[in-house]
Amino acid sequence: MSRLYDTVEPSVVDEEMLQKAVEEQGPKDEAGRLAKAEGIDFAEVTQLRLDFKNILKIDNMWCFTCLTKLQLDNNIIERIEGLDVLVNLTWLDLSFNNIEVIEGLDKLTKLTDLTLYNNRIARIENMDSLVDLHVLSIGNNDLKDLENLTYLRRFKNCKTLNLNGNPFCELEDYKVFVLAYLPHIDYLDYRLVDEASKHSAYEKYQISIEEMLHDERAAQRKLDEQLAKEKEFETHKKAYVEKLNGPYMFDSMYQDDIEGNKLSAMPGVDELLVVYRESFSKICQQIFEFGLIEHEKRVGEIDEFWKAINEAKTENKNMGMVKVNDFIDYKKKLFLDLLQLGEQGQSIAEQRFAEYNDKVAILQDALMGYEMQLVDQLEETVKDFERNMADMVSGFLENVQALISQCRDLENMHHERMMEIAIITLEKVLKNELDDDIPDELRELCVDKDTIVNAVQTSHDLHLLKIDNREDDIVTRINQFMSNMIRDVHDNEEVKRNRQRVSEINNLIDHLRDEIDNLDLQGLNY
Structure with missing residues (x-):
């Protein structure tokens, strides 16, 4: 081509x-x-x-x-x-x-x-x-x-x-x-x-098409399931509890724990790890479930806040429109009356002009009052919202950190038990009381007390670091969420809206005054 x-x-x-x-x-x-x-x-x-x-x-x-x-x-x-x-x-x-x-x-x-x-x-x-x-x-x-x-x-x-x-x-x-x-x-x-x-x-092509349809439906189901999982995981992330609904966090502690994996071959450790894993995972599950509940509360509070903001603006706008429409009706009737005045209408017109300007001033005061009322209402709503969200975040962190502290306590108890088992294992190895089939990796740790104690301590330190890091991650992310949310609330162009509204009111008032000043009273003969 x-x-x-x-x-x-x-x-x-x-x-x-x-x-x-x-x-x-x-x-x-x-x-x-x-x-x-x-x-x-x-x-x-x-x-x-x-x-x-x-x-x-x-x-x-x-x-x-x-x-x-x-x-x-x-x-x-x-x-x-x-x-x-x-x-x-x-x-x-x-x-x-x-x-x-x-x-x-x-x-x-x-x-x-x-x-x-x-x-x-x-x-x-x-x-x-x-x-x-x-x-x-x-x-x-x-x-x-x-x-x-x-x-x-x-x-x-x-x-x-x-x-x-x-x-x-x-x-x-x-x-x-x-x-x-x-x-x-x-x-x-x-x-x-x-x-x-x-x-x-x-x-x-019916047969081959139906086979293709079957494959397409299966692929679509698989895609839907994957998307549902991704959506669910995103919700967990927004709640700051992703991968806490199970043994993920516990398993992550041992993922890079070289010494801990060697020590797991000590007699009695396998049963100890089963109990430890189950207890640790239960606490993580509590954090997970609590986090989702608190996330829903925060989302609900945010939705209610923006609903209140929008309702306040709409209600305020409607009140202003009622005032303006009432004035427009008054103005139409006034202008019609002025145009129908006879030869003796000059003094009456002047009175009506003064009355009109007074009503324009009253309208201006009313509209400005509504706007000031809205500003005060929005400020109070924002303050209440910030207090509520701060309390929610504080309560969330307090409970989560208390549960994470329980995870630390479990790790500390596990560490003490591991240290006892390590000393016992060392003594048996030195006395040749254990079978020769213990792994070489473990036998290398059982050369003296310092070596095996250091291995247990290294494993323990790594576990605590994992726990601390997860706690820091939750604290950092939710505090960042709070900071971003407050910034968004104050950057929602409310100041710009207020200035624009005040400008609109002033332009309207100027226009209404110009209308009476420029009124062509052809029906009046002065």
């Missing part, structure tokens, strides 16, 4: 090319002159054509964050790259290029229309994230194997598919295979597919 190109030097998408393209495709005449003078913000561009530019490499697209439509057809592009930042892209044309591999599309999750027509692609792949894909044109490529099309079964929203011009289109069963394995397609190679053809195709 070779193509002839102009003997122009291959180019890379650079800022100069982008600036020129945006200016050419932007507003025309006076609007275009103003836009050029003010400077065009690439971040505001939603559509861009870069066709017939002899582009070899896609680059410098990072500013076009709002781009939804991009044409890169009729270039000499060899790789799909440099598009990760275009997360809002819905339409992409890469037809008539030299692309051999589908890649670089993972971040384009909003893509609905993709054109790869007339390239050198031999395999359909690397498109898993394009779940909203509706139109795919990949004709005139190098697709030879019909089985390759089964990859497209995952795109249930894809209704229009163009494959025309690929080598497998010459196969006798091409169309039947496509309709059988891709029943969601409504348009194939620019032609509407009828239901009768789909049904006939399905019957021909």
Whole structure:
């Protein structure tokens, strides 16, 4: 599928090319002159054509964050790259290029229309994230194997598919295979597919399709289970108790414990370890269950806080709207009355003008009062929330640290028992009272008292370090959570909202006063 190109030097998408393209495709005449003078913000561009530019490499697209439509057809592009930042892209044309591999599309999750027509692609792949894909044109490529099309079964929203011009289109069963394995397609190679053809195709491949469906369902169940486990684990992490629902923490203490694993071969240690592991794991389970309960409480408190904040804002806004609407009704009636005054209406008009301005002032005071009331209400709500969350976090840490302290106590008791067993074992080895089948690793520790005592102490220190590290990790993470949450609460643009609201009130009052000042009382004859 070779193509002839102009003997122009291959180019890379650079800022100069982008600036020129945006200016050419932007507003025309006076609007275009103003836009050029003010400077065009690439971040505001939603559509861009870069066709017939002899582009070899896609680059410098990072500013076009709002781009939804991009044409890169009729270039000499060899790789799909440099598009990760275009997360809002819905339409992409890469037809008539030299692309051999589908890649670089993972971040384009909003893509609905993709054109790869007339390239050198031999395999359909690397498109898993394009779940909203509706139109795919990949004709005139190098697709030879019909089985390759089964990859497209995952795109249930894809209704229009163009494959025309690929080598497998010459196969006798091409169309039947496509309709059988891709029943969601409504348009194939620019032609509407009828239901009768789909049904006939399905019957021909029914056995193999049902086998594939069985495999797909099994794979989906496995994926669902994996996703459920990952979601559950994420919840455990947010509760700071991941891997505490079982013997994970206990096992981790021995994972890198070289000396402890050697000492486990001492007579009586295996039974001791069974009891220790069970007791230690029970405490970890208590931490785990308590952590999940406390996590739910924190989530509930946070949800209630934001609900209260939003309800307060909505209620306050509604009260202001009632005041404003009442004033608007009053203003309409007043203006109508003023316009109907006769020749003797000057003194009455002046009285009504004064009355109007008084009511405007009253409205301003009411709206400002509501805003001040809201600010005070929000501040009090935030303070209550911070106190509640601080109490929750403090209570959580107090209980967790008490339980972890029990883990330490168990380790200390285990250490004392291990030390007793080690001394007894050493004496028996020195007296040749133990069988010769004890491991060489253990026999090396039983050369003298200092050696075996140091081994027991090293194992104990490692275990305590693991326990301490897990406690520090929980404390650090939940304190960081508290710090971030409070920061987010105070960075929720409340100050900006307040300033904007005050500005809106002042603008409204100014507008209402201007209206009475500029009122054209054509019905009055002074």
